[in-house]
Amino acid sequence: SQTIHQWPATLVQPVGSPLSLECTVEGTSNPNLYWYRQAAGRGLQLLFYSVGIGQISSEVPQNLSASRPQDRQFILSSKKLLLSDSGFYLCAWSPQGHSYNEQFFGPGTRLTVL
Amino acid sequence: EDKVVQSPLSLVVHEGDTVTLNCSYEVTNFRSLLWYKQEKKAPTFLFMLTSSGIEKKSGRLSSILDKKELSSILNITATQTGDSAIYLCAVRRNSGYALNFGKGTSLLVTP
Secondary structure, X not given: OOEEEEEOOEEEEOOOOOEEEEEEEEOOOXXXXXXXXXXXXXXXXXXXXXXXXXXXXXXXXXXXXXXXXXXXXXXXXXXXXXXXXXXXXXXXXXXXXXXXXXXXXXXXXXXXXX | OOEEEEEOOEEEEEOOOOEEEEEEEEOOOEEEEEEEXXXXXXXXXXXXXXXXXXXXXXXXXXXEEEOOOOEEEEEEOOOOHHHOEEEEEEEEEOOOOOOEXXXXXXXXXXX
16 A cells, blocks of 8 residues: 655744755655645645656745655755745645546645744 | 635534535636545545536545536534544646645534
């Protein structure tokens, strides 16, 4: 069966510091991968998605970037965090191909920027 | 811009009550609507609806899509405290990979 891991679970960072959140998927090959952010009072917002190694699409302009160095690894980064980057970050995966609609979520990372 | 609106935003009921959660959407080239349950961390998938008028059912939970009214409802019968969670609705277009989520309905079931 497939599992998705995220770490760290919780992170408190000062404004201006860098960020690296990691997501890995087990039990499947060539998945589509997604980064979402859930800010207080707002719905889940798609930040990035990837359909393959090195292929990243950005949904909204922001202070963050994403990379996919390996098939089942997805990384969310920032060079300098802003207060507005605080939120709950969720990684998700779905099987390749448009015929699959369900996305399966990881446990999330709660980021607080102070 | 796509819109997904859920109502109510929050709801408190007693165990045994039946609840109905609503989701309305405006999306170009609609493909599907999905319901998720989020307890403390990861949203877990409940239902995916693509055809109008067909009910999806799992135990005490059921959902139906009305493409004419651009909406869906999620019903929970004989609620239990374990049903307490945020229920998220999302829609997907025929093109692209994004799921567009509503803000969710926070349900609290009291003993």
